[in-house]
Amino acid sequence: MSLQVVANFRVIDESSDWIVVDKPAPLIVHPANRKPEPTLLGGIEQLLAYEIENGGCPAMVNRLDRDTSGLVIVAKHTAAARALGMIFERREVEKEYLAIVLGWPETEEWECRAPILRAGEIGPSPIWVRQIVHPAGRDCQTRFCVEQRFERGEGRFALVRCFPGTGRMHQLRVHLAHSSHPILGDKLYSGDGSEYLAWMEHGWTPDLQQRLLLPRHALHAAKLALPWHGRRIEWQADLPGDFAGFMAGQPYCETSGVITWSRHDN
Numbered sequence: 001m002s003l004q005v006v007a008n009f010r011v012i013d014e015s016s017d018w019i020v021v022d023k024p025a026p027l028i029v030h031p032a033n034r035k036p037e038p039t040l041l042g043g044i045e046q047l048l049a050y051e052i053e054n055g056g057c058p059a060m061v062n063r064l065d066r067d068t069s070g071l072v073i074v075a076k077h078t079a080a081a082r083a084l085g086m087i088f089e090r091r092e093v094e095k096e097y098l099a100i101v102l103g104w105p106e107t108e109e110w111e112c113r114a115p116i117l118r119a120g121e122i123g124p125s126p127i128w129v130r131q132i133v134h135p136a137g138r139d140c141q142t143r144f145c146v147e148q149r150f151e152r153g154e155g156r157f158a159l160v161r162c163f164p165g166t167g168r169m170h171q172l173r174v175h176l177a178h179s180s181h182p183i184l185g186d187k188l189y190s191g192d193g194s195e196y197l198a199w200m201e202h203g204w205t206p207d208l209q210q211r212l213l214l215p216r217h218a219l220h221a222a223k224l225a226l227p228w229h230g231r232r233i234e235w236q237a238d239l240p241g242d243f244a245g246f247m248a249g250q251p252y253c254e255t256s257g258v259i260t261w262s263r264h265d266n
Contacts, residue, residue, distance in 0.1 A: 017080035070221025094225040100218035141165035185214030
């Protein structure tokens with residue numbers, strides 16, 4: 001069974017130097033080596049057609065996984081891309097994510113400093129991108145805070161706010177799984193990765209729906225803040241509809257449609 005989801009990305013804010021958008025899941029940021037599909041970059045290029053005609057060169061400053069929703073900042077020209085890139089490199093950006101996790105954490109706040117690396121660096125791994133906690137890994141730090149606890153027929157869940165101190169690949173997903181509270185719907189880290197392999201081979205199936213409950217991992221880039229031309233700018237993206245629906249006890253319903261986009265939040 002194939003899965004198609006209606007997904008609309010919208011513009012949160014815009015200047016002559018950048019545009020900030022709220023990217024939905026499962027919209028991919030850049031073209032992949034698979035079948036042709038809509039991408040955030042393609043949508044941005046259409047939105048900024050006039051700027052591109054006049055020398056603009058859109059560039060993604062931060063990136064999100066296909067299944068991660070939330071804030072992405074796109075530079076409109078090379079000078080802005082360079083300046084924003086330096087701000088991110090100097091770690092002057094404040095980032096906050098929201099995640100729905102399995103189970104109820106024992107404490108309201110905690111920190112994870114477990115180092116991580118790619119599993120294939122220390123042994124055979126059928127999933128090239130899968131990361132693991134390992135003493136030989138790179139330093140990694142994330143702070144977590146429970147926002148809300150709730151229950152459904154399937155069990156207990158919590159909405160957790162995540163504050164990454166570093167920016168390693170899949171850091172939040174690995175640290176939450178290491179904390180015994182993996183992210184809802186995470187094909188890679190809810191277990192041993194077998195769900196991901198099954199999804200790659202067969203697509204979204206009733207069996208995966210029963211095991212994972214959501215067709216994407218419940219991770220959302222909710223806040224970005226950074227210094228720009230002498231002032232601090234902050235952007236926030238509302239809780240996605242699938243998060244809100246799950247927290248309200250609604251069952252997941254498959255829909256079909258086309259990925260579209262809008263420059264203005266009407």
